[in-house]
Amino acid sequence: MARRVGARRASQQRVPWWILLLAAVAVAYVAVPFVALLQRAPWSDLGDLLGRSIVVDALRLSITTAFAATGLAMLLGIPLAWVLARTRFPGRSVARALVTLPMVLPPVVGGAALLFAFGRRGLLGAPVYDSTGFLLPFSMWGVVAANTFVAMPFLVLTVEAGLRAADPRYEDAAATLGASRSMIFRRITVPHAGPSIIAGAVLCWARALGEFGATVTFAGNLQGRTQTMPLAVFLALESDRDAAIALSLVLIAVSLAVILPLRDRWLTA
Amino acid sequence: MKLRAVRLLAVVSVPALVLAACGDDDDDDAGSTTAEASAEEPAVEGDITVFAAASLTDAFTALGTRFESENPDASVEFNFGASSALREQIMAGAPADVFASANTSNMDQVVDGGAAADPQNFVTNLLEIAVPAGNEGGVSGLDDFANPDLLIGLCAEEVPCGEFGREALANAGVTPSIDTNEPDVRSLLTKLEAGDLDAGIVYVTDVMAAGDAVEGVEIPTDQNVVATYPIATLTDAPDAEGADAFVEFVLSDEGQEILQSYGFDAP
Numbered sequence: 281m282a283r284r285v286g287a288r289r290a291s292q293q294r295v296p297w298w299i300l301l302l303a304a305v306a307v308a309y310v311a312v313p314f315v316a317l318l319q320r321a322p323w324s325d326l327g328d329l330l331g332r333s334i335v336v337d338a339l340r341l342s343i344t345t346a347f348a349a350t351g352l353a354m355l356l357g358i359p360l361a362w363v364l365a366r367t368r369f370p371g372r373s374v375a376r377a378l379v380t381l382p383m384v385l386p387p388v389v390g391g392a393a394l395l396f397a398f399g400r401r402g403l404l405g406a407p408v409y410d411s412t413g414f415l416l417p418f419s420m421w422g423v424v425a426a427n428t429f430v431a432m433p434f435l436v437l438t439v440e441a442g443l444r445a446a447d448p449r450y451e452d453a454a455a456t457l458g459a460s461r462s463m464i465f466r467r468i469t470v471p472h473a474g475p476s477i478i479a480g481a482v483l484c485w486a487r488a489l490g491e492f493g494a495t496v497t498f499a500g501n502l503q504g505r506t507q508t509m510p511l512a513v514f515l516a517l518e519s520d521r522d523a524a525i526a527l528s529l530v531l532i533a534v535s536l537a538v539i540l541p542l543r544d545r546w547l548t549a
Numbered sequence: 550m551k552l553r554a555v556r557l558l559a560v561v562s563v564p565a566l567v568l569a570a571c572g573d574d575d576d577d578d579a580g581s582t583t584a585e586a587s588a589e590e591p592a593v594e595g596d597i598t599v600f601a602a603a604s605l606t607d608a609f610t611a612l613g614t615r616f617e618s619e620n621p622d623a624s625v626e627f628n629f630g631a632s633s634a635l636r637e638q639i640m641a642g643a644p645a646d647v648f649a650s651a652n653t654s655n656m657d658q659v660v661d662g663g664a665a666a667d668p669q670n671f672v673t674n675l676l677e678i679a680v681p682a683g684n685e686g687g688v689s690g691l692d693d694f695a696n697p698d699l700l701i702g703l704c705a706e707e708v709p710c711g712e713f714g715r716e717a718l719a720n721a722g723v724t725p726s727i728d729t730n731e732p733d734v735r736s737l738l739t740k741l742e743a744g745d746l747d748a749g750i751v752y753v754t755d756v757m758a759a760g761d762a763v764e765g766v767e768i769p770t771d772q773n774v775v776a777t778y779p780i781a782t783l784t785d786a787p788d789a790e791g792a793d794a795f796v797e798f799v800l801s802d803e804g805q806e807i808l809q810s811y812g813f814d815a816p
Contacts, residue, residue, distance in 0.1 A: 400700070401744045417745060418700060418728040497736070500729025501705065507730075515732065518633035519707040 314532075321529055322522040329526040337504045338512040339530060345420065345508060346488040349427035353435045353484050358477060361439035362469060366448075383433045390429055391497025398425065398498075422499035423506050427488035434487050435480035442476020443469065482542050486535055594622040597791035598644060600635040601627055602651035602778065603733040604674065604710065604751075607758045608811035609649070615807060616798050623791055631708040631733040639664050639783065646792035649780040649799070651734075652709040656779040668781035671799050672813035674752045675773050676710075676717050678766035679741045679759070686747030688766055691721040693748060702737050702749040705730040710737070713774040714750035720772040738763070752776065754812035777816060 322329065329335065364376055382390050398405040398416045409415055416422045450472065454464045470477070492510040499506040501515070509531045516524035601609050606629045613625035628635065628643075632650040639645055640662050648665055650656040651674070659665045680688045686699045694701050703725065704711030711730065718725050728746070731737035738755050740746045742762040756765035780799055782792040798804045805815060 395740075395743060395745055399743065399745045415700075496732060500702070500740075501731065502727060502729050515705050515707045515730075518631060518637055521637075 317525060317528060321525050325522060326526055326529075329523050330530060332523075334503055334507075334512060335523075335527060335530065338507050338509045338527070339534070341420065341423070341504070341507065342489055342509040342531070343534065345423045345427055346485050348424045349431055349488040350435075350481050350485040352424065352428045353432040354477070354481055357432050357435040357480070357484075358439055358470065358473075359465075361436045361443060361480075362465060364436070365440045365443035366451075366469075379436055380433045382430050387430055387491065387493025387495075388497045391426060391494035391499075394426060394429060394494065394498040417498055418500045418502070418506060420505060423495055423508060426494040426498045427491050430491050430494050431484040431487040435477075435484040438480030438483060439473060439476050442473045442479070445476075446472050478542060482539055486539060489531065489535055593620040593791050593794040595624070595788045595791050597623060597625045597646050597788055597795050599625060599627050599647040599649065599795060600639060600643070600645045601629055601647075601649040602632045602635070602709070603629050603735045604651050604754060605629065605649055605778070606735060608754065608808050608813060611811070612799065612804055612807050615803070616795060619798075620794070623794075625795065629735075631704075633708050634733075642785075644785075644787050645783055646786040646788050647780065647795055648783055649778060650709075651776055651778055652712070653777055653779055655709070656781065659783075660781070663784060665781040665783050668779035669796070669800060670777050670816040671780045671805075672778045672808050673816050674754055674776045674778065674813055676713055676750055676768055676776070677753045677756050678748055678768060679738065679751045679756050679763045680748050680766060681741055681744040681746075682762055682764055684764055684766075685744075688748040690766065691718055691723050691768060691772060694718060694725040694750075695723050697726040699726070699747040700728045700745070701725055702729045702731055702740055702746040703727055704734055704737055704750075705732055708733055709776060710734040710751060713776055716774045717750060717768055717772050720774070721768075752812075757812040778813075 360379065364372065364379075385393075395402060395405075395417065397403050398408075400406065400409050400415055400417070405416065416425055446469075450468050451464050454468050455461075459467070490510055491508070492514060495506070495508060496511055496514075501507050501511050503512075509527060513524050513527045513531070516527060599609065599613070606627075609627060609629075613627060616625055617623060628638075628645070630638075632652060632655040635648065636650070636655040636659055639648055639659055648656065648659060649671070650659075653668075653670075656665070656668045660668060678688060678691065680686060686693070688699070693699060703714045706712055706715055710733075729740070731740065731749075734751050734755055737746075737749045738751055738759055741749050741751070742759055748766075750768075753765070756763055780796055782789060782796055786792045799808075809815070
């Protein structure tokens with residue numbers, strides 16, 4: 281303990297004042313709007329506002345779909361990050377650009393593109409709907425699909441960077457000992473990339489929790505089925521500002537409750 | 550393949566969800582037309598910012614183009630959105646000159662808040678059922694909105710078209726089986742045009758604006774709801790003179806003629 285305090289003091293002495301100043305401005309820039317939000321919060325009516333069915337439904341749906349989207353993004357995104365980090369193939373840079381496209385695309389455009397692909401008259405949606413009657417839009421799975429589309433790039437980029445920074449010699453050693461690539465991936469790569477996977481999953485989850493544009497465009501908006509917290513907040517903002525602020529506070533509290541413990545455990549080196 | 554995808558994206562009309570979305574920059578032809586401003590009116594100058602209900606998108610865009618051609622030194626910029634969203638932006642101090650709402654209650658709240666005075670009703674609009682071209686769902690009236698096998702969309706009850714739509718359904722004694730409550734009338738229309746929904750309740754003017762992409766199914770007069778649109782210059786308008794001139798133009802015979810060509814009725 282004493283040694284850590286000493287070490288911190290030593291490192292603090294080396295930080296130039298202008299770096300500290302700019303860092304403080306960065307913190308203030310994020311903090312001031314939050315303080316303003318808290319200051320406008322209807323504290324006395326909070327209990328009443330939060331007990332409404334619209335809030336309970338939206339919160340349950342938001343949390344469920346954010347976790348489902350994160351799971352789906354991990355299932356598909358970790359292998360993709362590994363392929364991007366460890367293999368060479370023609371068109372790899374195109375693949376990477378394509379995967380990060382949802383980060384720059386306005387989410388409503390992403391939602392419209394998802395409709396073109398998976399809507400009732402979409403590229404893939406039409407044959408599936410005609411033969412099975414299954415439809416992604418206007419269902420909870422539509423919310424998960426929209427969330428995954430928008431949030432997966434955050435996971436892929438983070439995990440890929442983590443894999444690139446990891447020492448490849450463990451994988452090489454395992455290979456010389458006769459382990460298959462599939463076994464190396466499961467037994468060496470994934471455990472070693474643990475912190476970056478957790479970090480990527482947290483980013484992905486947080487992005488999914490706040491997702492609005494793609495969700496409302498692709499999945500629609502119906503309480504209990506597709507109305508997530510951001511959608512409820514957006515509509516409440518137009519009719520009942522106190523309810524909108526209360527909803528936002530819940531969203532912030534929930535994300536902090538999930539992210540803070542993970543940060544302490546995994547994200548600080 | 551990639552190119553085609555990009556072109557598809559460019560073609561889609563994205564619903565105006567973005568709060569800060571501001572009018573069109575397509576005013577190149579404004580300056581090229583020679584001034585025809587009538588002699589009795591002084592020439593209007595400067596940028597006029599108009600916050601208008603989403604259902605006014607096409608009519609007001611045409612109106613703005615005509616206004617600019619008659620006032621070559623003026624430029625009209627629009628922010629189209631749900632009237633309730635625009636009301637919130639105005640109350641929060643957005644720098645707007647004119648507010649045109651799709652219902653009287655949003656305008657009343659702006660007036661009560663001291664942000665506008667003396668609103669005038671400039672058009673009315675009726676509701677109509679919109680179905681994708683071909684009407685595959687076989688929708689013939691509001692009764693079909695109770696069918697759970699159809700994909701039914703309404704506007705959210707927080708926005709005027711959602712409030713009126715629910716009123717019409719109540720008039721018809723129908724409990725709808727809703728699949729989505731869209732944040733404004735244009736995003737509902739976009740989903741109907743693309744065939745992602747079987748039916749929705751929009752304004753008569755929206756069905757006209759959508760052209761061949763959707764078909765309209767009339768709502769009988771005893772079930773229908775008349776939407777009254779008020780317009781006003783805002784108290785804190787940065788360009789009050791321009792704002793008054795635009796409001797006057799909307800109320801003039803010429804403005805009314807343009808509005809009626811888009812399916813609106815005189816108040």
